[in-house]
Amino acid sequence: MERTTRQREALRNVIEDAQRPLSPQEILDGAQAVVPGIGIATVYRNIKLLLDAGEIEVVTLPGENPRYEPAHRAHHHHHHFQCDACRRVFDVHECPGDLKGLAPKGFRVHRHELTLYGLCKECIALKRSAVASA
Amino acid sequence: MERTTRQREALRNVIEDAQRPLSPQEILDGAQAVVPGIGIATVYRNIKLLLDAGEIEVVTLPGENPRYEPAHRAHHHHHHFQCDACRRVFDVHECPGDLKGLAPKGFRVHRHELTLYGLCKECIALKRSAVASA
């Protein structure tokens, strides 16, 4: 049965309080403040536990190391938008829908992942003011 | 100046002849058949060279190590399919089309990446024969 430890509680809180998906190292950094001496191995072990328990979810974008966020914040089926300027990632709740027809014949499609790239609202505004002040 | 070596030629051919993006290890395996003794370091060094030369392009899927494919094949807009069983990656030439409407309002979408997941033809066949022999 799963036990309650200072380390696990600290890790849970760090992930919960973050306003964005965190990398294992970022999670460790946050937990160090509460439980000095906590090790990176404990972070990885608990990430796995929390994933299995369905408390957190992994966010994997192409070419980037995995990050983790609370499951309740990640909800149901959704996609991501990454800003080419600020690199931040936003949730996209729209979905193109059924894509099973796209695969080569004979293949079976179970699910899909979509990442949109471009400029977020804020970076568009920043660019506009930069041009204006030029 | 860049020189012509058996190793480099072999690597180029393996990548060119493949019908799908290859991992460094897959490239090495293919090249071993032509140049026994070729090492993984040579594969990585030449991948970097070919990337800089614009001959090949990187394919990065969420949570996966990079794979490489010839630039002329990558230049056509396309997507990827990854088999949940054998983990191999295949090109998908179909595209759902315009996805600009999916992003939050105020965002500008420049491009998108789509990855389909499921079972490839071969793994479906393997599963079928496994069931048959059970």
Added chain:
DNA sequence: ATGTGTGCAAATGATTTGCAGGTTG
């Protein structure tokens, strides 16, 4: 007390780099 959890360090797996010797132009 009993088994889970933790820290440390060694083990992985992927990729990079230093070095000494081999090959190309």
Added chain:
DNA sequence: CAACCTGCAAATCATTTGCACACAT
């Protein structure tokens, strides 16, 4: 023969695992 290349092994980087000890229940 000078510069470029290669193979090997050691070095990184991120992540995993073995072990002995600590701790929750």
